[in-house]
Amino acid sequence: MSDRRIEKLSTGIEGLDTILEGGVLRGGIYIVQGTPGAGKTILGNQLCFNHAARGGRALYVTLLAETHGRMLAHISQLSYFDETAIPDGVSYLSAFRILETEGLKGLTEALRREIRARQVDLLILDGLVSAEETAGTPREFKKFIHELQIQADLADCTMVLLTSAAADQGFASAEHTMVDGLIELRTRLRGRRSERELIVHKMRGGGFIRGLHSFQVTTDGIVVQPRIEALLATPSRPVATDGPMLSTGIPALDGLLGGGLHRHSTTLVMGPAGSGKSTIGQHFLGAAHEPGLYLSFDEDPKAIRFKAQSLNLPVAQLFDSGEVEIIWQPSTEGIFDEVCIRLLDQVRSRGVRRVFIDGINDFVHMTGEEDRIGPALTALANEFSALGATLVGTFELDFNGIVPGQPLTGLPILGLSPIAENIVAMRFAALGADIHRLIVALKARDNALRPQFRRYELTARGVEIEADSGQADLILQELVRQGGASPAPFSTAPFYPDRPSGDGT
Known part of the structure; x- marks a missing residue:
């Protein structure tokens, strides 16, 4: 032979x-x-x-x-x-x-x-x-x-x-x-x-x-x-565990996370539509002059750029210079593995250091296999980390407001730890005719963290978070008083299984 x-x-x-x-x-x-x-x-x-x-x-x-x-x-x-x-x-x-x-x-x-x-x-x-x-x-x-x-x-x-x-x-x-x-x-x-x-x-x-x-x-x-989770079963190179802390572009959010984000980490931002998740992503991409990548499933590039310019966010200049690029992938006909490979190709070819995925839920719709998303995104996040990129992704919740006395009820927490080192939740709290926005860092791996709700606003300058928890505490207490419920200790607040509260759209 x-x-x-x-x-x-x-x-x-x-x-x-x-x-x-x-x-x-x-x-x-x-x-x-x-x-x-x-x-x-x-x-x-x-x-x-x-x-x-x-x-x-x-x-x-x-x-x-x-x-x-x-x-x-x-x-x-x-x-x-x-x-x-x-x-x-x-x-x-x-x-x-x-x-x-x-x-x-x-x-x-x-x-x-x-x-x-x-x-x-x-x-x-x-x-x-x-x-x-x-x-x-x-x-x-x-x-x-x-x-x-x-x-x-x-x-x-x-x-x-x-x-x-x-x-x-x-x-x-x-x-x-x-x-x-x-x-x-x-x-x-x-x-x-x-x-x-x-x-x-x-x-x-x-x-x-x-x-x-x-x-x-x-x-x-x-x-x-x-299949991405099999292709990336082992990261292509050793994952670095050190490096300088990165800013999210929002100083108060850095404080909530215990000093910011570790380079090579993955952060999940959860909240309903209109809560400001995408704006946090734009703050993150514009926080430093580093090659960045924005994956959008809903907004087209023109709308994303217009928003950055309207809020006068630093990322607007990075969009114009090409330092931060936008991939628009409508989820109606996309193929999950193809999108992941396209992302990886961009990170490798351009040396991307900051990645923002706006709509983890759309990955679920794209595959039609909820059981697959956890392992696949874990493999993708590990490869980003190995390539030196820091990832922030959003996860859309439904409009169910805070349950009086149990402000974390309904969040899809369980099973997310393998994907994300950091988890941020954004909630709506309705008092009479007013809707208040609250934000909390639930997890920040390797950082000193004391989870505390803060009230925040979406202003002409983007996301602005209050310096202390005073107003958020008053809102939560008023919700308990109006609802007649006994407050649950933060550490024992119940969580639902790892699934979206709504249909994720």
């Missing part, structure tokens, strides 16, 4: 290579299975053109009745298509008639002959299900797969077999046990929205990232986003 047999062959698709830890084994044989429309043909052609771009030779063989002209007309709209690569780098062969007239034996001989004549080192066989239907018995089909394995090894030719499958088809067939790898492409409906997923069921000769991964079919072809 040649030494090249144990080398990895890149697919040329960055996210897929990441999942496969470098690619597939050269000279191996692989099955890509999926329902009609999952993207198998686009993937197969993409593998061919990527391989040709690196100097290889690829042969795309179809066992289907669709003409090459029709298929090429479809893929010619994709950016990876290169007409100049045909036929020297990428060639096509229709073996439909050969299979119909000569059966599997004739097909095997034709493939052997073409591989030798064209000197190809990548073969895509589209329509394996047709070969299976032609086989008289399961044994004959197994023999066909075995012959392909022999040819792949002798010719040092990697083979990818594309086949259709029913949505509920299992993976116990003989061919699945014989091949070196098995990848499934699938689509699923989440509400009225269709999402594409990729899963590697098997991969001999190396590790791979397990589980479901998102992918898209774009004008660039197949774009794969590895």
Whole structure:
């Protein structure tokens, strides 16, 4: 066996290579299975053109009745298509008639002959299900797969077999046990929205990232986003635990947090709409001349810049200079893993030191999997920390006001500690016709902290917090008096389970 047999062959698709830890084994044989429309043909052609771009030779063989002209007309709209690569780098062969007239034996001989004549080192066989239907018995089909394995090894030719499958088809067939790898492409409906997923069921000769991964079919072809919590299971570099304290841009909030934020830390700011969470984020981004990044799910960049200018916040100049950039990602059609990877790319390429994510709730809506958010955001926050970035994120609560005597009831505290070293809560307190705003730092890891509510206002200069707790104490006492409730000690105030108080919108 040649030494090249144990080398990895890149697919040329960055996210897929990441999942496969470098690619597939050269000279191996692989099955890509999926329902009609999952993207198998686009993937197969993409593998061919990527391989040709690196100097290889690829042969795309179809066992289907669709003409090459029709298929090429479809893929010619994709950016990876290169007409100049045909036929020297990428060639096509229709073996439909050969299979119909000569059966599997004739097909095997034709493939052997073409591989030798064209000197190809990548073969895509589209329509394996047709070969299976032609086989008289399961044994004959197994023999066909075995012959392909022999040819792949002798010719040092990697083979990818594309086949259709029913949505509920299992993976116990003989061919699945014989091949070196098995990848499934699938689509699923989440509400009225269709999402594409990729899963590697098997991969001999190396590790791979397990589980479901998102992918898209774009004008660039197949774009794969590895599952972020698996991709970042271990931070890319050691996490620094020291460094100077950072200001939030609001001196009184720094005081509530015991002196400010530790560099590399993560802070969660919770509160209802209109409480000033986004404004705190703008204060934070403008507190120092450092590369920053603002991820918004609701407000577009123009509205964000207008707000900063109207409040005369320092971040307005950083927006104009480009030192702080804005990513606007409407959550209606976004893919969670793609957004996370885009954030990481920005942090790495620009050396971002301050990150503000306005709307952790939108990540929940984007995935549709609440159980996934905690581990995924923990992994993302750990990687930001490893890269030297400090993160502030907002979490929207509903409009339920403070319960008299129990000012922390309804906050989704449990389970947030792995994500955030610091937690700040913003609450509304209604007294008669007046609505008061209160803020408290519930957690500040490694800082001396005495949690105390303070009253604050949203003014023409942004968030302004009172210097002491006097007014906040009077408001809370008046709530107790009007409600006829006995005040609960701060340390024993009840918390609800780790879930949003409302629907998070």
